[in-house]
Amino acid sequence: MVTTSSESVVVGSPYRADCPSRRILDRIGDRWTVLTVGALGDGNVRFSELRRRVEGVSHKMLTQTLRALERDGLVRRTVYPEVPIRVEYTLTEAGRTLREPLRALEEWSITHLHDVSTSQETYDRTRSS
């Protein structure tokens, strides 16, 4: 449990349960969030197009993810009342700044893909059988 002392909480310690930056980490660390932000790129992207780009995402999950991102102020939603209706999503300024750290993570993944796989295989072989 959190000891509620009168001591003021230091901002930069996400290991504390009460640190709000943890909530942010949870949000942006979400699987579909990472992929959606990446898929948005620079331009305005329609919902259906986004759905095609982020392979495997369900209708529901994409909607939820976009709502959350919009609520966080990272994505702007524009509705064109045409028939049929057209809705486009685009990253806000804040949203764009998020792309850097995410891309860094992505690059790390790609760089260490092979090593990690190898390590996993070794680990599994020395454990099973």
Place this chain on the structure above:
Amino acid sequence: MVTTSSESVVVGSPYRADCPSRRILDRIGDRWTVLTVGALGDGNVRFSELRRRVEGVSHKMLTQTLRALERDGLVRRTVYPEVPIRVEYTLTEAGRTLREPLRALEEWSITHLHDVSTSQETYDRTRSS
């Protein structure tokens, strides 16, 4: 950095469901993984100490996270057969390289903490009641 061919990214397209880098992203993007890697820092850290540092993590989750990290080759586990037993965890070389991108994410969170909260409040106010 992955060499891209012409316009579209070849290897680095985690939006495809079959791309293995997605699995990595899922793993390292995990809530406890991020916090655990951060909590490990530079030194050798005991299980119980780790549990204390990563506030809120359950016994089970910490174990699972550490197992996964060990399997990925990002964490080394050392057992000292004393009484009582002592087990220390430390980041491997590969594990240390992961800290940079994760720290970038963490910093982003801290930097944008206020903006995101404000945006959320505004969003909620204009929707409910």
Place this chain on the structure above:
DNA sequence: CGGGATCCAAGCAGATACTG
């Protein structure tokens, strides 16, 4: 002390159906 195994509740995510 570290950690595996089990049980069970709660939250998450997919499928489906319906609206503007």
Place this chain on the structure above:
DNA sequence: CAGTATCTGCTTGGATCCCG
């Protein structure tokens, strides 16, 4: 086309007990 709502299965994760 974009989005909401509901229903439901399934995964997740916490609590607990036991073992080395």
